[in-house]
Amino acid sequence: MKDVLALAKSHVVTALRERVTLFWFLVFPAFLLTILTLIFGQVGQEENVHFSITLINHDHAESSNLPFSATRVIEETLGSLSEARESGAQPLFTLIQPAPGSDGDAFLEQELVQIRRGNRAAVLVLPGGFDEAVLSGILDETDRSGATAKLYMSHTSVASETASSIIEQILAEIDRTILIQTGRFDETQAVAVVTDWIGQEEEETRYVDFVLPGIILMGFFTNGLFGVPGTILFNRDRKVLRRYWVTPLSVGRYLAGFGLGHLSLCVVQFALLFALGKYAFGATIQFTHPLSIIILVLAAITFMAFGFFIAALAKSANAGMAVANILNMPMMFLSGMFFPLVGLPIFMMVIVYANPVIYLLEALRQSVGVQTSTLMPFPWTFIVPLFWIALCSLVTIRRLRWDVAR
Amino acid sequence: MKAFRALLLTEIRNFTRDRMMLFFTLLFPLVFILLFGFLMGGMGDVEHATLGVYLESQDDEDTFMQTLERAGLRDIRPFDSLQSLEDNMADGQIDFGVVWNGAVLRFIYDPSRLQENYAFQQLANGIGAGFNMQRQDAVPAINVVRIEAGEIESISWFNLVLPGILAFTILSSGLFAISGHLTQMKQRNILDRLIVTPMSPVALLLAIALVRLVVGALSTLITLGVGILVFKLHFTIDWLRYGIFVICSTLGTMGLGTLIALIVRRPSSAGNVANAAAMIMMFMAGIYFPVSFMPAFMRTLSRLMPLTHMANVMRHVTGVLDMSDLRFWMTSAAFLGIALILFPLMARYIVRPLRN
Numbered sequence: 001m002k003d004v005l006a007l008a009k010s011h012v013v014t015a016l017r018e019r020v021t022l023f024w025f026l027v028f029p030a031f032l033l034t035i036l037t038l039i040f041g042q043v044g045q046e047e048n049v050h051f052s053i054t055l056i057n058h059d060h061a062e063s064s065n066l067p068f069s070a071t072r073v074i075e076e077t078l079g080s081l082s083e084a085r086e087s088g089a090q091p092l093f094t095l096i097q098p099a100p101g102s103d104g105d106a107f108l109e110q111e112l113v114q115i116r117r118g119n120r121a122a123v124l125v126l127p128g129g130f131d132e133a134v135l136s137g138i139l140d141e142t143d144r145s146g147a148t149a150k151l152y153m154s155h156t157s158v159a160s161e162t163a164s165s166i167i168e169q170i171l172a173e174i175d176r177t178i179l180i181q182t183g184r185f186d187e188t189q190a191v192a193v194v195t196d197w198i199g200q201e202e203e204e205t206r207y208v209d210f211v212l213p214g215i216i217l218m219g220f221f222t223n224g225l226f227g228v229p230g231t232i233l234f235n236r237d238r239k240v241l242r243r244y245w246v247t248p249l250s251v252g253r254y255l256a257g258f259g260l261g262h263l264s265l266c267v268v269q270f271a272l273l274f275a276l277g278k279y280a281f282g283a284t285i286q287f288t289h290p291l292s293i294i295i296l297v298l299a300a301i302t303f304m305a306f307g308f309f310i311a312a313l314a315k316s317a318n319a320g321m322a323v324a325n326i327l328n329m330p331m332m333f334l335s336g337m338f339f340p341l342v343g344l345p346i347f348m349m350v351i352v353y354a355n356p357v358i359y360l361l362e363a364l365r366q367s368v369g370v371q372t373s374t375l376m377p378f379p380w381t382f383i384v385p386l387f388w389i390a391l392c393s394l395v396t397i398r399r400l401r402w403d404v405a406r
Numbered sequence: 407m408k409a410f411r412a413l414l415l416t417e418i419r420n421f422t423r424d425r426m427m428l429f430f431t432l433l434f435p436l437v438f439i440l441l442f443g444f445l446m447g448g449m450g451d452v453e454h455a456t457l458g459v460y461l462e463s464q465d466d467e468d469t470f471m472q473t474l475e476r477a478g479l480r481d482i483r484p485f486d487s488l489q490s491l492e493d494n495m496a497d498g499q500i501d502f503g504v505v506w507n508g509a510v511l512r513f514i515y516d517p518s519r520l521q522e523n524y525a526f527q528q529l530a531n532g533i534g535a536g537f538n539m540q541r542q543d544a545v546p547a548i549n550v551v552r553i554e555a556g557e558i559e560s561i562s563w564f565n566l567v568l569p570g571i572l573a574f575t576i577l578s579s580g581l582f583a584i585s586g587h588l589t590q591m592k593q594r595n596i597l598d599r600l601i602v603t604p605m606s607p608v609a610l611l612l613a614i615a616l617v618r619l620v621v622g623a624l625s626t627l628i629t630l631g632v633g634i635l636v637f638k639l640h641f642t643i644d645w646l647r648y649g650i651f652v653i654c655s656t657l658g659t660m661g662l663g664t665l666i667a668l669i670v671r672r673p674s675s676a677g678n679v680a681n682a683a684a685m686i687m688m689f690m691a692g693i694y695f696p697v698s699f700m701p702a703f704m705r706t707l708s709r710l711m712p713l714t715h716m717a718n719v720m721r722h723v724t725g726v727l728d729m730s731d732l733r734f735w736m737t738s739a740a741f742l743g744i745a746l747i748l749f750p751l752m753a754r755y756i757v758r759p760l761r762n
Contacts, residue, residue, distance in 0.1 A: 020678040028685065035689050039699050040520060049699060070548060090702065115555040116728030118718075121698075123555070137547040144545045152555040156566050156726055159698030165528040168550050172535055175548040185544045192510045193534035195527070197517045198492045198503075205517040321677075322426050329437055338694075339445045340498060340519055348444050371518050372496060 003249060007257025012264050015227065024226060025269055029219040030276050033211065036338075037281045041207040051121035051163040053078070054096040054111045058104055059130040070134040070147065071126050073174055078124075081170075092166070096120070108152075115154050121163030123152040138182045198372055205370045208281040212273070213364045214337040216296070219269045221303050221332065221357060225324045228262065228307020232400075233317035242403050251402060259304065266300040285368040292367040295381075299360040302385040305392035306356075312400040331357050356385040409605050413613035421617050431621050435575040435629045442571065442694070443564060443637045455526060456481040458491045458500035463508030466541055470506055473537040477529065502526040504533070511537060556728075565641070566727075568633045569720035570693035572626045576652065577713050578684040579625070580659025583618040584611060585666035585676035588756055593672060597757065607757035611749050615660050622656045623649075630724075642725030651723055651738050655716050658741025661748035662712070667756040687713040712741075 015021045055078055059071045082095035098107040114120040126149050133147035149171060153164040179185035235241045244254060270287075277283035287296065310327070314320035333339065334348065335357035344352065352358060353375070363381035365371035374381055421427060457479050461467060474482050483500065485491040494500045495516050502523075503514040513530040515523045539546060591597040600610065633639045663680065670676045689695065690704070691713035697705055708714050715737050721727035722734060 020675065023678070023682050028682070031686060032689065035704070038701055038704060039695050050702070112555045113728060117730070118727065134547045137545065146545060146547045146549050148549045148551055150553055151550050152553050154556045155554055156556055157698070158696040164552060169531065171548050171550050175546050176535070178547050179544055185539070185542055189542060190538045191541070193530070194510055194512050196512050196514045198495050198514055205520065207520050210518060210520055318426070322430070326437070330441060333441050333445060340522070344444050365518070
């Protein structure tokens, strides 16, 4: 037992001393968790986003004599949203308007170029006669056309899409207020629009809660896929393993020590990533449920088995790393870790169904309560990874060479 | 010149014999394209969303269905029970659902589709507002019409991603080209033998750079071709600018790779450092995830990443993003400048044998 523990300790210490190992096992998953949470965790939260938009009002002169000016309301509303709510905070919009007396058409052309270059999110143009058209729409029962504002935007830009949606909502709200005040719309008769979530969810899952199980599994996955064949093959190529075999240490005991060390690394990895998620980003999920713990252990063993599988197939350490690199991308991205697996062609769905990562990920998400259903019935989330463990172990037993050829 | 020619021939032979390198340079980007092309084909496009509808009540059914038809959704599928609707949503067959019970309009989302739900909710808001207006036969006094300001109207999110992947390919191969190759030559003691000849260190770096430049350019063309043929993507490519930028950016990133060669000793370390740098830049440069939703400090960091500028220029030369001439030439010149400064400067420090 002492030799097994010594080997486990040596494996952990060696891994933690390697800067590369530290980067891929800890720094990179932590970086990914940070960046994904910072990007997607704030989608839709107005206080965290900022857009540069342009308002061109061609209706200044015409609207001055009218009793009500919708263009003025729009200008004031967009203007108020371009002022920070509190000092130091970022306003929703930076509002750009043409200088008084400037050529509106030339200014519009110039602003459209800015949209195409990604410097403006949207350009709202209120044409001449806009206020009159609004009033006509309100006062004249037969006029059902109303006024039309032109919203220039770019479908290629997510910022432009989002800013356009916000501007449309602002104008819809102004329109609704006008209609209510003029008796054209009865708010008491309006049906309520409510938001709900499938399953038992009462509210949308927080992004960090959703992404954290995936990042933890990604850490385990890279640990197994790169760490295991890396250690075995480099030690074999550099004849480090040969030195073990001249001692009374058996392959079985070496494997026990190596496995224990690998699982200890996974525990360290889990603890650090969980702490980052919880204390830096406010993750609320808990992995204390026995099922979560079982799945985490199963995941660590499955990915370790994959590592041995690669070590068994590769002739050298460099070849092993190449095989790991080839498997890494498809297995990780076809697991639903980062993108939903919707509308994939059949040949890709075959990979998805054979991929143990998706089963483990879905089971883990379900066990912590952020996913309601799984790709296959729940027993399969254990059957598929166990099948891979069996297959990888078989290949490893039959093919893995523990020493360089003499 | 004779020495350079000899070095160039050797490099060509070396490269074509290295099957692993050939695979990773020419074919690996294809794995990226195929993977992300299928994964991201429909992303960011709510007009292609599928809405599941369950009518608990027949009240205002016609008005409701007319509102849905006007919402511009690709597909509207009716369901005869809430359970069936939710099951289909859980399977990913339906993007979001709506239940109408005669009094309340209930929109249902899958909590695990966090990246898309915001867009679905925007669409649902529009449907809810439209339905309320139509029920009271009210006509909006203010309408908004969206007009595409870009030059290519029927563009998908993947049109933006693909030039980014091309930029990433150039970056990762450029960073590794010099650093990986030189460290390998050092490890195999090849450099020791070359250094005792009258060979100029810059000539060796140029020979490596030239071979990798041609292969890198070929790789971007194959990737672009697959994107166009397999995913039916449309690009308006300015071939002259494309060629100029591929050359400048490849040389520039190779120049940055000389800095890696300066600090690492083993080829595997060079690969790891290059990989780590490229991966961090990939996530920060808006290749797959929008930079516009990052916090202000991360947007600033993103602007400092070479890959951000490379991706934008690649989008420009493939016709999906406008850019001023000045910016294009400045960016290209900056990458070329990096190469012109770093190659001669670093050559004397990195083209030297490994000291044990």
